[in-house]
Amino acid sequence: MAEATKSKKAASDAAAGIRPGEVAVELPARTDASLYYIGRIRTPWKTRDECPKNGRESDAVCTIEVDPRWAAGLAGLETVSHVLVLYWMHEARRDLLVQAPRHYAEHRGTFALRSPVRPNPIAAAVTRLQRIEGNTLYVTGLDCMDGTPLLDLKPYFASTDAAPDATVGWHAGRKR
Amino acid sequence: MAEATKSKKAASDAAAGIRPGEVAVELPARTDASLYYIGRIRTPWKTRDECPKNGRESDAVCTIEVDPRWAAGLAGLETVSHVLVLYWMHEARRDLLVQAPRHYAEHRGTFALRSPVRPNPIAAAVTRLQRIEGNTLYVTGLDCMDGTPLLDLKPYFASTDAAPDATVGWHAGRKR
Numbered sequence: 001m002a003e004a005t006k007s008k009k010a011a012s013d014a015a016a017g018i019r020p021g022e023v024a025v026e027l028p029a030r031t032d033a034s035l036y037y038i039g040r041i042r043t044p045w046k047t048r049d050e051c052p053k054n055g056r057e058s059d060a061v062c063t064i065e066v067d068p069r070w071a072a073g074l075a076g077l078e079t080v081s082h083v084l085v086l087y088w089m090h091e092a093r094r095d096l097l098v099q100a101p102r103h104y105a106e107h108r109g110t111f112a113l114r115s116p117v118r119p120n121p122i123a124a125a126v127t128r129l130q131r132i133e134g135n136t137l138y139v140t141g142l143d144c145m146d147g148t149p150l151l152d153l154k155p156y157f158a159s160t161d162a163a164p165d166a167t168v169g170w171h172a173g174r175k176r
Numbered sequence: 177m178a179e180a181t182k183s184k185k186a187a188s189d190a191a192a193g194i195r196p197g198e199v200a201v202e203l204p205a206r207t208d209a210s211l212y213y214i215g216r217i218r219t220p221w222k223t224r225d226e227c228p229k230n231g232r233e234s235d236a237v238c239t240i241e242v243d244p245r246w247a248a249g250l251a252g253l254e255t256v257s258h259v260l261v262l263y264w265m266h267e268a269r270r271d272l273l274v275q276a277p278r279h280y281a282e283h284r285g286t287f288a289l290r291s292p293v294r295p296n297p298i299a300a301a302v303t304r305l306q307r308i309e310g311n312t313l314y315v316t317g318l319d320c321m322d323g324t325p326l327l328d329l330k331p332y333f334a335s336t337d338a339a340p341d342a343t344v345g346w347h348a349g350r351k352r
Binding site: 023027028031032033034035037038056069073077079080084086090097107110114118120122124126128141149151152153156157162163164 | 231250285329340
């Protein structure tokens with residue numbers, strides 16, 4: 001790339017909130033499927049910067065308020081120890097393929113990261129269930145912003161969901 | 177409910193594919209967010225009945241074909257041992273709150289089950305990564321139908337995603 005083009009691109013990237021080394025893609029013109037928000041997550045964290053780095057860094061009890069329409073679907077969930085919570089990271093941009101997240105010095109592909117920024121900003125969090133009262137779950141293990149939209153709740157099965165020997169090579173060898 | 181009304185409801189439920197004891201809800205008039213299909217999953221199973229009961233019941237190597245548009249996002253994922261795969265169960269109905277899944281004798285709330293039928297039919301599967309070739313991942317641990325749309329790939333972190341002591345009370349005490 002010529003220097004003039006490069007500096008023009010750098011200025012345009014900075015205006016778009018893209019840091020040096022990050023790669024954005026043009027999003028498809030159409031989407032393929034649609035989601036319902038089925039409730040809201042209440043946490044102590046009002047901004048992304050306030051959020052813990054991950055769900056096990058805080059022992060805050062957060063609440064998950066399921067909309068009354070869906071409440072009958074909770075029957076039986078009170079018998080589980082851990083709930084897999086899927087939620088929608090509604091403030092995240094969706095077009096970055098290579099990112100420089102705030103905690104790490106190096107760039108990585110989006111699918112090698114747990115960053116909220118991804119084509120479909122769905123988070124999966126393993127939470128410990130304290131109790132259910134009516135439509136409200138009390139859990140630990142969340143790290144999201146207050147008001148985050150809920151997409152799904154699932155029982156966590158150790159037999160299929162636990163891989164305690166799993167490794168993430170780049171993370172083990174990362175520079176900070 | 178009067179007997180005539182009951183039998184009318186039973187006939188209408190049967191026509192809608194609702195089994196006795198299942199509870200359907202009216203879906204909201206609007207959706208709240210939209211998804212991109214970012215690839216396709218290839219498996220040996222062409223129908224839901226052919227699929228294994230869960231991902232650890234089969235050691236079939238399945239492939240995940242990421243669309244070229246998103247391929248740059250895979251950088252670094254080759255260093256992980258396990259990938260959390262989110263996919264869209266595109267053939268599932270979305271309106272059942274209480275279900276009688278094929279494997280179990282009793283009814284449960286949707287959120288106490290891993291059934292594909294749920295308001296947002298997103299599946300989360302913990303897979304073991306064999307290798308990545310270009311845009312294609314080779315993994316074990318999937319149980320979905322061939323052609324299933326892909327939503328997301330994430331590195332699996334044992335530190336936050338593994339809960340080997342998790343229990344599901346209703347499952348331990350279930351009748352078959």
